[in-house]
Amino acid sequence: MTEGHAALEVRDIACRRGPALLFSKLDFDVFPGELLCVRGPNGCGKTTLLRCVTGLTRPDAGRIAWLGQSVAEDPARFRGDIAYGGHLPALKDDLTTEENLEFSLRLRDVAVDREAIARALAAVGLEKRRRLPARRLSAGQRRRIGLARLSLDPALLWILDEPLTALDDAGQAQFVELLDRHLARGGLALVATHHNLLPPSGKVRELRIAP
Amino acid sequence: MNVPSRGTYSGGFAWAMARDLRLAWRHPDEIILTLAFFALVASLFPLGIGAEPQLLARIGPGVIWVGALLAAFLALPGIFAADFADGSLEQMSLSPHPPLGWAAGKIAAHWIISGLPLTLMSPLIGLQYGLTADTLLVEAVSLALGTPILSLLGGACAALALGARGGGMLLALLALPLFVPVLIFGAGAAEAQATGLAPTPHLSLLGAALIAALVGVPAAVVAAVRISVD
Numbered sequence: 188m189t190e191g192h193a194a195l196e197v198r199d200i201a202c203r204r205g206p207a208l209l210f211s212k213l214d215f216d217v218f219p220g221e222l223l224c225v226r227g228p229n230g231c232g233k234t235t236l237l238r239c240v241t242g243l244t245r246p247d248a249g250r251i252a253w254l255g256q257s258v259a260e261d262p263a264r265f266r267g268d269i270a271y272g273g274h275l276p277a278l279k280d281d282l283t284t285e286e287n288l289e290f291s292l293r294l295r296d297v298a299v300d301r302e303a304i305a306r307a308l309a310a311v312g313l314e315k316r317r318r319l320p321a322r323r324l325s326a327g328q329r330r331r332i333g334l335a336r337l338s339l340d341p342a343l344l345w346i347l348d349e350p351l352t353a354l355d356d357a358g359q360a361q362f363v364e365l366l367d368r369h370l371a372r373g374g375l376a377l378v379a380t381h382h383n384l385l386p387p388s389g390k391v392r393e394l395r396i397a398p
Numbered sequence: 399m400n401v402p403s404r405g406t407y408s409g410g411f412a413w414a415m416a417r418d419l420r421l422a423w424r425h426p427d428e429i430i431l432t433l434a435f436f437a438l439v440a441s442l443f444p445l446g447i448g449a450e451p452q453l454l455a456r457i458g459p460g461v462i463w464v465g466a467l468l469a470a471f472l473a474l475p476g477i478f479a480a481d482f483a484d485g486s487l488e489q490m491s492l493s494p495h496p497p498l499g500w501a502a503g504k505i506a507a508h509w510i511i512s513g514l515p516l517t518l519m520s521p522l523i524g525l526q527y528g529l530t531a532d533t534l535l536v537e538a539v540s541l542a543l544g545t546p547i548l549s550l551l552g553g554a555c556a557a558l559a560l561g562a563r564g565g566g567m568l569l570a571l572l573a574l575p576l577f578v579p580v581l582i583f584g585a586g587a588a589e590a591q592a593t594g595l596a597p598t599p600h601l602s603l604l605g606a607a608l609i610a611a612l613v614g615v616p617a618a619v620v621a622a623v624r625i626s627v628d
Contacts, residue, residue, distance in 0.1 A: 242492075243488055243491060243628065244628050263405070263496065266492050266493065266494050267403045267404055267494035271488070271492050273485055273488055274485070275483075275484055275485025275488065276484065276485060277484060277485040277488065277489045278484065279417075279484070281421055281424040281425060282420070282421065282424075286420070290416075290417050291489065293409075293413050294413055294489060294493045294495070294500075295403070295493060295494065296405045296409060296493070296494050296495060297403070
């Protein structure tokens, strides 16, 4: 992949929810090593925009291209490249921390051994909670499983919706560190957040959605 | 940069089977409740209609099929609702594994924890009705062929009813009419055997319906999930 070429190109995207037009004629690019923060007041459509880019929600208009190829032509290839973190944690209360992480990585077709999983959980401070069912974890600890997942997923494009919610200061710092490593490797991130994310090495741009 | 995974059908299938079976193993009460419901419904009929042996042998095959159908229906909402509520269904939709694989895996797992135990339990209930050994066998075979169809059709309906208010009622209205042909051929096979006719035509039709459902329904489930997640 050559520098200077946008890896993710979004053109003319529009979405309405019921009678309300959330956004229209929205254009943006994301380059390798770049973080694009989506900002705007509550209810302006940040989540919907992220879901439109992933393909979960069908936009009313617009084109999305990934690595120069239209996503509509090969959605499976695009899905392989994105790690999505939405509002919902996608954790199973009855599975242990370890099992949750293992199953979510297997779903992403990422092969990791038990040791890598144990290391990743230790890195986010969950080594003592490895065998606890997820129902016994706090909201922040559940979020930390998400951090461990991001640290093991080689996906090139992160699409994250309010990733800092429920995380304490240490957790937030850890997220920024992960993000920084991701960007330094040439990864891309599209993040909806109200916080100021300042990863030291990456380029940060903002996209404002105004109603 | 690493080449992204494109996933495999078998990978998604195995993933869904392994996860759903492990979840069911953690909560065996759901299987037990399904079986208890089956036994209860089947036991209510003699109480309501009267316990003459000839009458029971006459209605037995049909009652067992209706009981199994209702018990299988009872287990349906769980097939996608929890994954929908906790966001797992979003992650599955974004998995590199083709959706057909994990959708089929979830339905197969659902059959293993609902239809299969019901099928295995049916001879016990049949004994209660004084059915002959041959009829018990045909009943079990017809359930083994029919309950996967119930899981498949019901899975598609459950995926469609996701997120709808009063989803349970909607699911009953959607799924139960679709179950009617399965019930007719399933109960018909055991009844034919009980009255001395050949059950094979009914069983062949059930088998054909199962093959058709195996081919067609998973794609409908995928489409329904896509609509519900949007």
